[in-house]
Amino acid sequence: MNTGAEHSGSSVALLVCGTGGRTFAVPLTTVRETMRPLTAHPVPGMPSFVLGVARIRGRSVPVVDSGALTGDQRVLASRWITLDAGADRQVALAVQRVVGIRTLATADLAEMPPLLDGLGPQLFSAISTRDQQLLLALQASHLVPDELWARLAEVSSS
Incomplete structure (x- = not known):
């Protein structure tokens, strides 16, 4: 399993966050x-989970709405978490x-079950529980699909 998280012996450090009834973790x-x-x-032509671009x-x-990303309604965000998504x-x-x-x-941290593993662009790398709630480990490098990065680069340079 590749969580992308820092391993300290046999443990992993994660930032836990949430939206609605869902709890996420990012390495x-x-x-x-x-x-x-x-x-x-807002950027024309972006999927509904991309709120737009911020400086x-x-x-x-790019700003990704965690509610819309996971199939729920858009959220009224109180925080943004800026993540390294690889490739600068x-x-x-x-x-x-x-x-x-x-x-x-x-x-x-368990591997994603086969039922969830094939969904979308591999948003989740692992699954666990926290305080009797499902905890999904997000992969930052997969929050924005590769084909959208090129479109965002075009918009940013114009």
């Missing part, structure tokens, strides 16, 4: 910062709440 090694939401400028620390960063890319994940940092035993 702490991919988190750049958490912040109050900024203005996201964050001088860069154009960043993405901001709009969430309703940031719970905090949790360290989980690697053994507590």
Whole structure:
């Protein structure tokens, strides 16, 4: 299993966040910062889960709505989590709440079950539970599909 998270012996450090009744975790090694939401400028032709592009620390960063991404309704985000998405890319994940940092035993993170494993662009890398709730480990590098990065680059340069 590749969670992309930092392993300390047999544990993994994750930033736990949530939207609605869902709880997510992102590997702490991919988190750049958490912040109050900024203005996201809509971009024509983007999927419904991409709110738009925001200027964050001088860069154009796509903003992904965590509710719409997972098939729920859009959220009124109270926080954005800026994540490294690989290949010198960043993405901001709009969430309703940031719970905090949790360290989980690697053994507590299970592979995605076959029913969920084939969905979409492999948004989730692992599954666990936290306080009797399902905890889904997100893969930052898959929050924005590859074909959209080229479109976002065009918009940012114009």
